[in-house]
Structure formats: C-alpha cells, structure tokens
Amino acid sequence: MFLTTGNQDIEAGGMTHFITRFAPSPTGLLHLGHAFSALTAYDAARTAGGKFILRIEDIDQTRCKPEFEQAIFEDMEWLAINWETPVRRQSDHFDDYAGALEQLKARDVVYRCFKTRKEIADEITRAPHLTPDGPEGPQYVGERLTAAKERSLLAKGAPFAWRLSMARAQAILGDDPNKLRFVEEGAGPKGETGHIKATPEIFGDPVIARKDARTSYHLASVCDDALQGVTHVIRGEDLFPTTHLHRLLQELLDLPAPIYCHHRLITDENGTRFAKRDQSITLRALRESGVTLAEVRVRIGL
DSSP, X not given: OOOOOTXXXXXXXXXXXXXXXXXXXXXXXXXXXXXXXXXHHHHHHHHHTOEEEEEEOOOOTTTOOHHHHHHHHHHHHHTTOOOOSSOEEGGGOHHHHHHHHHHHHHTTOEEEEOOOHHHHHHHHHHOGGXXXXXXXXXXXXXXXXXXXXXXXXXXXXXXXXXXXXXXHHHHHHOSOTTTSEEEESSOOTTOOOEEEEOOGGGGOSOEEEESSSOOOHHHHHHHHHHHTTOOEEEEEGGGHHHHHHHHHHHHHTTOOOOEEEEEOOOBOTTXXXXXXXXXXXXXXXXXXXXXXXXXXXXXXXX
C-alpha cells in the first residue's frame, strides 16, 4: 500500500528511484513488531523495484550491545530480507552529526541548557500549565544564559544539553503555512494522511545533543536519511509525531524531505504492543521453537 511515488521519485533508466530503510537499535532482540515493520518496508521496496537499506542506530553506547547487533543480522536473514551493503552504523559517524550541529549553531537556533532533569521537573511542577504534554513529555521551553554565566559553567565542566530553540527556528522560517508540510502515504495514530502541516512546537525546545552524547535520535536520523538518499520512510505509527520535528530539522539543515508512510502496530491478543523485554515473542525464540517464516507472515497479517 506504500507505492504512490509522489514528487520525490526520480526516473533513471526507466526505473523508479525508491529507497527505504529499516533502522533498529541493538538494545535487545527483535520481535514480531520489528518483523512487521522490516517486511513492510522490504516488500514495498521490492514492489517498487527500489532499494532496501538496513541501518544500525547505536548512538546510545550504554544500552547498545554487539551481540544484539549480530542478532539483528541473523533475524533479517531468517526473514529472507536482502539489504544494501555496507551497513551504516551510526556510532561510526558521530563527526557527521557534529557537523550538522555546527550548522544549527551557525543559524543560532540551538542553545546550551545546563539545568538538570530534577531542576526541570521542579519548574514544571511549579507551573504545569506552561508545559503541556508533548510526544516526549512536557513541552519544556528554556532560555539562553548570559555569556558570562555560560562561560562560568563551562569552566566548571558542568554538563549540558543542546536544545533547539523552537521560537528562534520558527522566526527564521517565517510564517509561510506551506513551508513545513510533509506527505503521509500511510496513516498516523489518529488517521492523519495526505499533505500534513508540521507542528514541531509540540516538542517544546527538544534536546538535539548533549555534552557527553554528541547527537540525538532526531538529528542522527534526519542526517542519515539524507545521506543515504532515503525517499520513503516506512515505520510504525508510534513514530508519527517525530515527523513534525524532523521536518523542521530538514528545513533548518537544507535537507530533502522524504515521503512518510506510517503503518499500524502489531499487538498481542490483549491489544498490548510487543516490547523487547518480552522474550517469548522474539524472532530468535520463534525460530528456535520451529515457527516458519510463512507462519510469521500470516501471524502479522502479511
């Protein structure tokens, strides 16, 4: 169902240019939900005569493990999925994301936030009406420190996060209602589809990087999709809200906007989403119990 090519496709040699990806994090074993997402993207790429990319999103060096990365490759082979090589591993490309952060600094749309999580939580408690819930929690909006105060904290080695100033970013882009839009060929959790106006302000001032973590999922994902020429982002509807922020980052970094195709989530008989902590429905467990790929496809509705 994800085959409308829209304006992003390029005709070359009579073949449609269609590139999509599956980008798991090696923080645990893949489960049925991952199988549905990977196979949905792979089937779409095959039908379109395009390319399927496997990307390892391992910027979280604390939780990501080599054994889980190896398990991803084993599971993908069992799913009979072929992918482009070499595989891009995000931990090998921190310099790319640092370069993107420098571009955001040059546009003066990011600032250092030295407040701890507890300090932010205390602020929210004192004025909850100022921080409505967003996709990643309260829509916290901070402020820049004076140059002198910032220098003092940096000299002390204080930890900080780089936050995107939503007010500054929106001021730079102006009030053109068509500037921040994206094409949704699947559907969001509320049935959102078609041409959609992005509303990144639902994130408040999101964290883009930290002193000790040089990038965030948002920044790395946007950079990688552009670097790898991804034309169609096919993923679960739970990630639909992030598209609003990603469109803003694409505009600020002058990156192309892919077409988005969000799909339904796979749940158990109680309607609960699968999670990596549930070992009973991991692809490894299913494979070892004798379940076949054909049976998996039937179970997930493919």
